[in-house]
Amino acid sequence: MADSKTDPKLELPQGTLDLLILKTLTLEPLHGWGISERLQQISREALQVQQGSLYPALHRLERRGWIKATWSTSENNRRAKYYELTKQGQKQLAAETEAWRRLTAAVGHVLDMA
Amino acid sequence: MLSDLRYRLRSLFLRSHVEAELDEELQAHLEHETEKYIRAGMSPEEAKRKARIAFGGPEQIRQQVRDNRGTRLLENFLQDLRYGTRSLLRNRGFAIVVVMTLALGIAACTAVFSLMDVVLYPKLPYTNPDRLVYLFTPNSLFESVPPDAIPPSFFFAQGIQKSSRLYASFTEFQQLSFNLERKGSVVPVEGATVDASFFSTLGVAPILGRAIGQQDDQAGKRDTAVISYALWKQQFGGDPHIIGQQMTLKVYRQMPEAQNRAANNSYRIIGVMPQGFHYPHKQELDYGVSGAEATDVWVPLALTPAQRMNDEPGDSYSLARLKDGVTVQQAQAEMSAIVAQLNKIEPPSAMFHGGWRAYIKPFRQTLVGDARPLLRLLMGAVGFVLLIACGNASSLLLARNASRTHELGVRATLGAGRARLIQQMLTDALLLSLTAGAVSTALAWLFLKMLLRLDPGNVPRLQQVSMNPHVLLFTLSVTLLTSVATGILPALSSSRGDLVEFLKSGGNKGVVRGNNRLRGVLIAGEVALVVMLLSGASLLIRSFLKVEAVPTGFSTATLSMKVDLPPAYATAAQHRGLFPRLLDDIRAIPGVQAAGAITNLPLSHDESITTLWVQDYANEKGQTVEAASLTAGYFGAMGTPMLAGREFRLNEGNVVIVNEAFVRKYFAGKNAIGKWIANGTPDNRNSNKRVIIGVVADVRHSSLEEPPPPTLYDCLQDPDRAYLAIRSSVPPAEVVPAVRAALNKLDPTLTLADIHTMNDRVSEALALRRFQTVLLGAFSVMALALALVGLYGLLAYTVRQREQEIGIRLAIGASRGNVLSLIVSQGVRLVFAGLLLGIAGAFALQHLIRSFLFGVNATDPVTFLLVPVLLLLTALGACVIPGWRAANVDPADSLRYE
Known part of the structure; x- marks a missing residue:
């Protein structure tokens, strides 16, 4: 549960988490914690991902074949599950990015009208 | 797609491995988070605490990840299956009663279906036999x-x-x-x-x-x-x-x-x-x-x-x-x-x-004969039996769920949704039905063995009946249907618990009253079905007794057998009077009182018709009557009374004997002796006049149930084959060898065939009716027993549930008789409700059974008096036992628990 008193963070709209996860994985394979840290960093602390959504999302993406997981040693010398983007995942990311851009542009137009 | 399947299968079959990986992954996350806080300057303890808070509940995350694996439904099912198996094994008595009840119902259905499979849908060695038709004129x-x-x-x-x-x-x-x-x-x-x-x-x-x-x-x-x-x-x-x-x-x-x-x-x-x-x-x-x-x-x-x-x-x-x-x-x-x-x-x-x-008859219809309506009747009956079994199983599941209120309440409190509870209870029902289905195949095999013993001989292909793949597939489908029919009511009713009420009562209270009302409705419904089956069975039994009591027109003790002559006897000269000589020899056998011969013996499936022209009657061209040829002494041997006139003498050519039905039809019941009849062919009508010399009683010829048609008997002379009829004071076992010896003295190559007393033939003619009566009776008794068990179970359970209340009643002065009538009246009310419903149902369905009846009406008052009496008496037995137990509750004992 997000603590809204101390943390004025944004709630992620439905479905965008998958897109963001795919995006963070374009640079390099990351483990779960890494992904959540990276998202927070890039969004300048505006977005915080709940673990309760992150891990189900990761498993869902893996099931769909958009990311794949390998176990390897992390920077602090412990075994961690690293996720990387698959070819299918790259295609999906491109498609979803495009869809997102068009959506936000359209919503922007409508909001700017006034 | 492939990755999806691989992922799901891995989740399913390497479940513990996948779970361990998830644990490790989440653990790694927690450690990374902790390290982050330590690096930020917190103490390790505080960092750990902060990380935990940030992380949230690991169990919820695990559950959500599991949900995303796409195997949840199946996993839940497997979990329910494991859980159900364990809990049923703990509750062995309950499980056995339910399984046996359902197995009985499914087995009865399976047995009748396997009959239908072989009798109605035989495999034929012809191309597309459904296109074949017979033509008749x-x-x-x-x-x-x-x-x-x-x-x-x-x-x-x-x-x-x-x-x-x-x-x-x-x-x-x-x-x-x-x-x-x-x-x-x-x-x-x-x-x-x-x-x-x-x-x-x-x-x-x-x-x-x-x-x-x-x-x-x-x-x-x-x-x-x-x-x-x-x-x-x-x-x-x-x-x-x-x-x-x-x-x-x-x-x-x-x-x-x-x-x-x-x-x-x-x-x-x-x-x-x-x-x-x-x-x-x-x-x-x-x-x-x-x-x-x-x-x-x-x-x-x-x-x-x-x-x-x-x-x-x-x-x-x-x-x-x-x-x-x-x-x-x-x-x-x-x-x-x-x-x-x-x-x-x-x-x-x-x-x-x-x-x-013109008359066109599909080939298949010939194959099936009269068996189709009979099998439909039986299928309907076993359908009722199965419904009753399902009702009982449902009722038992409801009772069990009522005693599981605590467990169900806990599960609901811990977050199990209604759908999840329904799924679990349906799985229980499936488990019970599948077990019952397996048991039922063995039971059905036993039923079939018994069925074949009753083989009436005229149901085609009955002996080929078997538990083939068709039948097993049917059993499986019925089993699955049964599981839904059995499970759905308890699942819907018991999953509707009131959580607030449950928590307020400290986990003791549940939804119990509504449950019992539902069980009462089930039992009343069962009783209604039983009433319909019992009245059907009673109508068939009454019909059977009526057919059995039909006056046959002959003595059942008479011995009969066939003699078939080879082509060597083709002409009268070759015959050399074989039959008269044989009959004389037979009459000389000690103990033989009378002997005669006839071409078409009653109930031997031999028919013959002849055209005729009758004196002083409005004749129609080509009119026909039943006919047979017989010798002197035949009527005496058969015990068929001569009503007027006399029997034939040896080889009398130009005289005939007729039966009562003949006199009724052609002579309006008046004296026929001395009147003439002729062959119907126009050209020789006058040359072929024959005089009626006697009238005999009507004889049931082609079946016991059809009224005898007008019949003409003429004198038998030198036939190719004939039946011998012999009346004797010694048992057949002694007469038959003597007859055989007499025959072989005349011609050693001749043999006796089809040796039976008339009693055997009557019994054979009754066989199909006996078959349907016994089967419907057996299924009705089975249904009655199941319904009584259900009634007893409900009342016994109520008594256990209300023990404290009964204790209090007794303690404050209720007599044992009051308590007894309290319980018994609960049962009797249900039985009455079912009885009324069942009688209404039996009246509504009377057209279905009408064609099976003989001599009784489908609304036969005896039946509709007997069935309620029988039902009430047996039901009273089922009510009194729990009532007795209630009356003997020890108030001190029962109150101690409060």
Whole structure:
């Protein structure tokens, strides 16, 4: 549960988490914690991902074949599950990015009208 | 797609491994988070705490990840299955009762279905047998003859064949008995004379050689033969060079008009039919001539031009294959039109001129015979039994769920949704049903064994019944349906718990009252079904007793047997008075009181009709009556009373005896003695007058249930075969050897056949009725027992549940009698509700059973008095036991628990 008193963070709209996860994985394979840290960093602390959504999302993406997981040693010398983007995942990311851009542009137009 | 499947399968089958990986992944996250806080300067303890808070509940995350694996439904199911198995094993008594109840219902259904499978839907060795139809030409002149016993005459068959457009193929054939003479031995074989389209109509080709073709089926030429696989193997050792060999076949017996055609005895074998092909035989041919079980030889029909013009119905059958898309109704309409035309062009001199009608009977219908309505009745009955079993199982599950209120409440509190609880309870029901299904296959096998013992002998293919894959598939489907039928009510009702109420009561209270009301409704419904079944069974039993009490017109103690003479006795001279001499010898046997002979013995499936002209009666051309020929002494031996006049003397040619029905119809019940009758043929009407010298009592001839038709008896002289009727004061076991010795003294090659007392024949005639009565009775008793168990179970459970209340009642002064009547009245109320419903149902369904009844009405008052009394008495028994237990509750004991 997000603590809204101390943390004025944004709630992620439905479905965008998958897109963001795919995006963070374009640079390099990351483990779960890494992904959540990276998202927070890039969004300048505006977005915080709940673990309760992150891990189900990761498993869902893996099931769909958009990311794949390998176990390897992390920077602090412990075994961690690293996720990387698959070819299918790259295609999906491109498609979803495009869809997102068009959506936000359209919503922007409508909001700017006034 | 592939990755998806791989992922799901891995999640399912490497479940513990996948779970361990998830744990490790989440643990790694937590550690990374902790390190982050330590790096930020927190103490390790505080960092750990902060990380935990940020992380949230690991169990929720795990559950959500699991949900995203796409295997949740199945996993839940497996979990429920494990859980259900464990809990049912703990509750073994409950599980056994439910499983046995359901198994009984499913097994009854399976047994009846396996009967239907083999009797109604047999596999046939012909191409597309559903397109085959028989053609018949009934005639109102033969009022006592069933329409499907009158195949068209050659004249009509040829005419129909020429004019019809709706048949792809059309064949005519006759049955014929042969003796096959080989290497000095004589083997009787059944045969058929067939035209060139016989085999193609059935759509079966020989495995060796060729079928009978146009070149074989030529007038006056009959020298080729096709043989069966069985004959080829048994008589010719499966010789691969069989084609072209000659064999000697002598006609053993056939109808008189065919006799002059069978001059030739040597046949060239031109083909061998595939294994299992034995058409025509009696199961697939109504009123076949020789009653052949299997035909092994086929020879050409070889009609002469004169025969093609023969317009007397004989013993040749017409079988046709409908063109694709043509319905039986269309064929019937076409044939009616053609027959109407043929009626006009038939020579007016013909004896039955003008009265022919058309009747088309699908081949399958002949195969199934009277068994279809019977099997439908039985299927309905076992359907009721299964419903009752489901009701009981449902009721038991409801009771069990009521005692699981605590467990269900805890599960709901911990977050199990209603759908999840329903899923779990349906899984329980499935588990019980599947077990019951497995048990039921063994039980059904037992049922079938018992069923075959009751074989009435005239349900076709009954002995071939088996638990084949069809049947098992049926059992599985019924099992699955049963699980839903059983599980759905308890699942819906018990999953509707009130959480607040549950928590307030400290986890003790649940939804119990509503449950019991539902169980009461189930039991009342069961009672209603039982009432319907019981009244059906009672009606059948009453009918059976009525049929059994029908006056047969003969003494059942009379012994009867058949003597069949070979062709060596073809002429009167060759006979040398065999039957009179034999009867004299039999009468001389010590203990024999009377003996006689007859051509068509009652209840021996032999019928004969004759045309007649009656003095002073409004005769119609071609009118017919039942007929038989018999010797002096026959009526005495059969115990059939002479009502007026006298019996025949030896070889009296120009006198007849008639029965009561004859006198009623032709002489309006007045004196018939001394009146004359004549053969119906117009040209010899005056020359052939015969005087009525006696009147005998009516005899049930073709069945016990049909009223005897008018019958004409003339004096028997030198028949080819006849039944002997013998009345004696010593047992049959002593008479039969003496009769055999007497026969063999006259001719050592002759044998006695079909030796039975008339009592045996009555019993055989009752067999189908006994079969249906016993089965419906048994299913009704089964249903009654199940419903009583259900009623008892409900009341016993109520008593246990209300023990404290009863204790309090007793403590504050209720008498034991009050308590007893409290419980009993609860049961009796349910029974009454069910009874009323059931009687209403039985009245609503009375048309279904009417055709099975004899001598009783479907609203028979005795039945509708007896059934409620029987039900109330037995139900009272089921109520009193729990009531007694309630009355004996110890108030001190029961209150201590509060």
